[in-house]
Amino acid sequence: MATLSDVARRAGVSPATASRVINGSSKPVTDELRERVLAAVAELQYVPNAHAQLLARSHRSAVGVIVHDVSDPYFAEITRGLQRVATDQGRLLMICNSYRDPDRELEYVELLRGHQVAALILAGSGYHDEAFTRQLNEKLAAYEATGGRVAVIGRHEHSGDAVMPDNRAGGYLAGRELCGLGHRAIGVVAGPRILTTTTDRLAGLRQALTEQGRELPERRIRYAEFDRDGGAEATARLLDADPELTAIVALNDSMAIGALATLRARSLAVPQQISVVGFDDMPIAQDVTPALTTVRLPLVDMGVRAMSLVLGAEAPAPRREVLPAELVRRDTAGPAPRSTRAASGSAPRARRGDATS
Amino acid sequence: MATLSDVARRAGVSPATASRVINGSSKPVTDELRERVLAAVAELQYVPNAHAQLLARSHRSAVGVIVHDVSDPYFAEITRGLQRVATDQGRLLMICNSYRDPDRELEYVELLRGHQVAALILAGSGYHDEAFTRQLNEKLAAYEATGGRVAVIGRHEHSGDAVMPDNRAGGYLAGRELCGLGHRAIGVVAGPRILTTTTDRLAGLRQALTEQGRELPERRIRYAEFDRDGGAEATARLLDADPELTAIVALNDSMAIGALATLRARSLAVPQQISVVGFDDMPIAQDVTPALTTVRLPLVDMGVRAMSLVLGAEAPAPRREVLPAELVRRDTAGPAPRSTRAASGSAPRARRGDATS
DNA sequence: TCCCTGCGGGAAAGGGCTTTCTCTGCGGTA
DNA sequence: TACCGCAGAGAAAGCCCTTTCCCGCAGGGA
Numbered sequence: 001m002a003t004l005s006d007v008a009r010r011a012g013v014s015p016a017t018a019s020r021v022i023n024g025s026s027k028p029v030t031d032e033l034r035e036r037v038l039a040a041v042a043e044l045q046y047v048p049n050a051h052a053q054l055l056a057r058s059h060r061s062a063v064g065v066i067v068h069d070v071s072d073p074y075f076a077e078i079t080r081g082l083q084r085v086a087t088d089q090g091r092l093l094m095i096c097n098s099y100r101d102p103d104r105e106l107e108y109v110e111l112l113r114g115h116q117v118a119a120l121i122l123a124g125s126g127y128h129d130e131a132f133t134r135q136l137n138e139k140l141a142a143y144e145a146t147g148g149r150v151a152v153i154g155r156h157e158h159s160g161d162a163v164m165p166d167n168r169a170g171g172y173l174a175g176r177e178l179c180g181l182g183h184r185a186i187g188v189v190a191g192p193r194i195l196t197t198t199t200d201r202l203a204g205l206r207q208a209l210t211e212q213g214r215e216l217p218e219r220r221i222r223y224a225e226f227d228r229d230g231g232a233e234a235t236a237r238l239l240d241a242d243p244e245l246t247a248i249v250a251l252n253d254s255m256a257i258g259a260l261a262t263l264r265a266r267s268l269a270v271p272q273q274i275s276v277v278g279f280d281d282m283p284i285a286q287d288v289t290p291a292l293t294t295v296r297l298p299l300v301d302m303g304v305r306a307m308s309l310v311l312g313a314e315a316p317a318p319r320r321e322v323l324p325a326e327l328v329r330r331d332t333a334g335p336a337p338r339s340t341r342a343a344s345g346s347a348p349r350a351r352r353g354d355a356t357s
Numbered sequence: 358m359a360t361l362s363d364v365a366r367r368a369g370v371s372p373a374t375a376s377r378v379i380n381g382s383s384k385p386v387t388d389e390l391r392e393r394v395l396a397a398v399a400e401l402q403y404v405p406n407a408h409a410q411l412l413a414r415s416h417r418s419a420v421g422v423i424v425h426d427v428s429d430p431y432f433a434e435i436t437r438g439l440q441r442v443a444t445d446q447g448r449l450l451m452i453c454n455s456y457r458d459p460d461r462e463l464e465y466v467e468l469l470r471g472h473q474v475a476a477l478i479l480a481g482s483g484y485h486d487e488a489f490t491r492q493l494n495e496k497l498a499a500y501e502a503t504g505g506r507v508a509v510i511g512r513h514e515h516s517g518d519a520v521m522p523d524n525r526a527g528g529y530l531a532g533r534e535l536c537g538l539g540h541r542a543i544g545v546v547a548g549p550r551i552l553t554t555t556t557d558r559l560a561g562l563r564q565a566l567t568e569q570g571r572e573l574p575e576r577r578i579r580y581a582e583f584d585r586d587g588g589a590e591a592t593a594r595l596l597d598a599d600p601e602l603t604a605i606v607a608l609n610d611s612m613a614i615g616a617l618a619t620l621r622a623r624s625l626a627v628p629q630q631i632s633v634v635g636f637d638d639m640p641i642a643q644d645v646t647p648a649l650t651t652v653r654l655p656l657v658d659m660g661v662r663a664m665s666l667v668l669g670a671e672a673p674a675p676r677r678e679v680l681p682a683e684l685v686r687r688d689t690a691g692p693a694p695r696s697t698r699a700a701s702g703s704a705p706r707a708r709r710g711d712a713t714s
Numbered sequence: 715t716c717c718c719t720g721c722g723g724g725a726a727a728g729g730g731c732t733t734t735c736t737c738t739g740c741g742g743t744a
Numbered sequence: 745t746a747c748c749g750c751a752g753a754g755a756a757a758g759c760c761c762t763t764t765c766c767c768g769c770a771g772g773g774a
């Protein structure tokens with residue numbers, strides 16, 4: 001690899017001059033030398049060593065982002081928002097997938113700190129795990145102590161600025177909608193119970209049901225992975241245990257899609273026999289059939305807000321922005337059926353016993 | 358930020374010793390000193406400056422990846438494959454989204470070169486654009502000349518190793534299937550015509566039709582963005598121009614989902630009145646209703662292969678692996694209807710197609 | 715004519731780390 | 745007792761760049 005001094009030598013100038021030309025320094029350089037340098041750069045196909053540059057200018061410019069998985073639509077949308085602001089401000093993003101592994105999160109905080117990022121954004125759900133939360137907080141605090149900025153999206157338990165989707169209100173909206181439609185036997189297809197996102201959404205849902213004189217017993221909740229297959233599987237378990245269910249709330253849209261798959265496999269008509277409500281309003285929600293009724297979160301906006309906080313002026317105290325959830329009525333939630341399916345037995349002719357993956 | 362010499366000073370040792378302890382060097386250090394260093398590291402919350410490290414060890418370890426968009430399922434799957442191998446070998450991945458912007462691709466090649474990546478992988482479609490192709494090839498060649506390894510996925514026009522999905526064969530499979538089902542008026546919802554992926558798939562499709570004595574006139578092809586909305590819009594244009602169509606081939610699954618949306622909006626029953634075939638077999642393909650008949654590409658495997666090539670032994674000449682396409686029959690392709698829709702008007706809503714997976 | 719100013723350029727000091735080379739002191743051999 | 749070898753620690757030379765500081769020189773004012 002050609003280095004700066006190679007370029008300088010070839011152009012017959014000092015490295016200092018070469019550097020100035022290449023970086024468009026404010027210091028003036030005569031056109032003659034400038035051209036010689038540029039020619040040398042082209043001939044040698046010179047590309048500056050980014051590490052050396054980053055080391056030399058102590059300028060911290062990149063921003064680190066830790067998400068569960070960028071290719072999950074939920075995070076893809078948030079990331080889009082983050083990117084938009086970062087690009088506007090000429091910042092590079094370093095995005096890391098933790099795949100919901102707390103240890104990996106911790107590691108990535110170190111890694112990104114080591115890469116001298118100017119700010120750190122953690123997006124996703126928090127964990128009900130005190131030891132971990134404390135550890136993470138310590139690391140974040142250490143980072144902030146050295147001038148780093150931190151923002152979290154959807155995790156309340158940390159220092160730094162926070163952008164929070166109103167998960168609880170969203171759960172409430174889903175519950176109220178189903179109650180309004182006359183549903184009494186409502187099952188929940190939930191994500192891992194260790195995630196605060198799961199419990200927050202659940203809490204809102206429970207509150208809505210309670211207010212309507214209904215309840216949400218644990219036996220009507222099934223916890224599984226926060227993805228399509230988890231949703232399919234949890235729905236199957238739910239249905240097996242309680243065939244009387246007239247509605248299912250899935251705690252995210254991926255799970256809702258899995259739920260729909262299971263219901264289809266069991267030939268249960270949605271929403272005639274059973275209603276489904278999702279959560280997040282991922283782009284695909286409008287393209288499944290029937291189109292998914294769900295709770296929308298302003299995902300892109302959450303990213304925009306978080307990045308703006310972290311790149312904007314520093315505040316004396318951590319800020320906290322709560323972004324509202326909104327119910328999107330489509331076709332998977334309808335009035336509760338008159339009679340239960342109890343008579344008709346378990347799904348006549350379920351072509352396949354279970355949801356496949 | 359604490360530095361290595363801070364740690365060394367605090368532990369009362371030289372920076373050399375501190376470095377050896379921290380990096381687990383093979384050089385022996387007495388337990389006494391080792392513990393002092395470790396304690397200092399913990400107290401100071403020391404994290405090595407990654408840039409300084411990368412600069413000091415000339416060891417190039419990270420691998421650069423340029424894709425169109427990681428959050429697009431097509432690339433998400435490929436990336437999964439790349440990651441798997443990279444992680445196994447302890448390599449860090451730097452992933453960049455070009456959003457199908459050739460200039461950005463060029464920039465990212467420079468950027469990644471500047472970051473001293475050990476190898477570069479470009480995934481996605483090539484462009485029918487000679488000037489750009491030449492430029493990119495020059496950059497890649499320059500990079501290879503300095504010892505960098507290069508692999509491309511799904512782009513034939515470049516030097517370096519190549520992993521190619523058999524797009525042409527895939528197009529052929531789709532065409533043959535529809536011909537076999539008796540379709541004669543087949544429309545194509547295509548991606549941008551500047552992409553080689555589009556033209557390759559189209560070529561295979563055309564070949565299949567030609568072999569069956571049918572043809573594929575330009576007026577039955579609509580080019581649009583390679584995404585859901587592009588598919589929806591192209592389908593609408595196609596239908597407006599030629600209401601006799603009994604089948605549509607969408608050149609990727611996202612477009613196919615858009616096509617299904619348009620057909621649903623127009624109350625055309627799939628597959629009774631009109632068949633649809635997609636391409637790629639993205640995970641969501643089995644969850645739309647009716648489940649999408651499509652051409653499967655071994656996406657994860659493509660990633661695995663490419664990363665293995667690039668991290669494996671160097672070959673005297675560029676290697677080239679072609680991975681086969683495979684038809685996945687689900688519920689959106691059926692026999693061509695007897696009569697045209699001209700008479701029958703809007704379809705009696707077929708609610709659900711059938712089996713998933 | 716002399717001095718000051720300002721411009722264009724180079725020398726050199728970091729930036730934080732790794733690693734080779736060197737040095738010290740100890741145990742063991744002749 | 746003299747010498748050798750080696751283990752364990754430190755000194756210092758990079759790695760490649762940026763940027764401050766300094767210098768020489770030409771032009772302008774006194």
